[in-house]
Amino acid sequence: MQPIERISVWNTICAAGNFSGRFLCGAEAVINFSDLIRGTSLQGRAEELRGRSVLIRTRDQLASALAIIGLDGLARRIVICPPDLQTEDLRFIAASTRADAIVSDLPDSSELSGFRTVIPCGTQIIPANCDRSAVQATEWILLTSGTTGAPKMVVHTLETLGGTIESDVSLVRRPVWCTFYDMRRYGGLSIFLRAMLGGDSMVLSSIGEPAASFLARAGAHGVTHMTGTPSHWRRAIMSPAAHMVSPPYVRMSGEVADQSILDRVRSFYRANVSHAFASTEAGVGFVVNDGLAGFPSAWTGTRHIEVDLKVEDGTLRLRSRRNAICYIGGQSESIRGPDGYVDTGDMVELRGERYYFVGRRDGTINIGGFKVHPEEVEDVIHQHPQVRMALVRARKNALTGALVTADVVLEREPNSADDRSAVQHEILRLCRDLLAPHKVPVAINIVPELPVAATGKIARRCA
């Protein structure tokens, strides 16, 4: 069969030409485009992965970025593992995606056993020994947190991921993109592809890198477009190193951007500050450039810059070529409704002529861009023998958007204040032992009862 000629990230970079001064910067290495196009980071073994389903599992973000560029157009499917993916989930993901090959920068990891092909990868580019002109449309699998513990697997293509919204880029001669996000999740990946497909440079973040050194690195590379959650930006402008960057364009997404953070960042950097709506399933929805929180209600019911928006039953729905294709694995639900719209699950409220985001319909709590499903925290609290019922909800917080808090009904009223505080501490200890730090409640409130809805379930949305 003749291979179909399609666009891949690597071919797009090559076709753009003019590599001088273009780079991809990680915490430990900087790769110039002129080197990037000479090969891959896959030890000259890329050809072994042609047409296969491959897991990309790295410690370093740059290693993932280079592996993606090496494999797009070559592998049948790439599965991009986020840094917090648990080993037990990795097995499940590999089985669901039929991945029998893994590329990794952790050569000694026990996770690598059981794969037919294991290829070490890093940040060194060596000749690929393979024909990059013969390309196939690679399926990109992104992982997003699911309600039941195991991550959901979302299928994208280069077309859905790379369909960007043109806006302020043309105003800068040589954009240098930078994001606080991890490029192995949708938010970071879409920026990464924006940069690569546009032939632009990019500075990647790194887990565990102190804010000050990341900002210094970004500043040294002259970033022009910088993105992150409102929580990332609050942290940035509280850093003594905040002035090491001076991006003319700042974008926020991943969390609700309120007016105060938009104003603070605008006045701090004297930058054009926009905020965007995107999700792994719906893709990039829209960018709000007028500096105000929320978005104009006039955008709904019409086609607004390549996306159809509507609000139904109180949640925002989007239809565009950036929508994901489908879920894979045990997921029976479909991404789009019968009308072709993706229900984002984000509730909006009309005030005046704008819609404002007011939380998630399923009660999911967003803590600095990280999702917490109340049920998983409640399950842990219920393990305490004295707990009869628990309700986990969001508590507003000006630094991370929200924190988790828990209302708990005990089997019997504590006898004394000491008893009460002892139980509270035990529950908190249980949470700390079993949950990631951002999922641990900031407080355990002992209450006499919890509101129960007509369905017999605990009323999740209390006014």
Place this chain on the structure above:
Amino acid sequence: MSVRSAVMNEFDQVAKEQSVQLAQLSDDLAILDSGLDSLCLAVVVSRLEDELGVDPFSSAVAGEQLPVTVGDFIQLYEDAIERQRV
């Protein structure tokens, strides 16, 4: 308890809870160098709201910048409590 000791106390408490090594606190120390990350700070801010009844981070005064040092942080709370009294 003074605002200063309430703040110091919470820094200490949250650091213990999150098993974070807290730096020697001084007014000149950058908050982000204290060992507390954004999540820890968010917890501190919530606890202080319960304890002191103010949250200067959410009731921002126009033109006010976010605190950079521990001294700025304490000052922010002292000012907020002062405003509340007036």
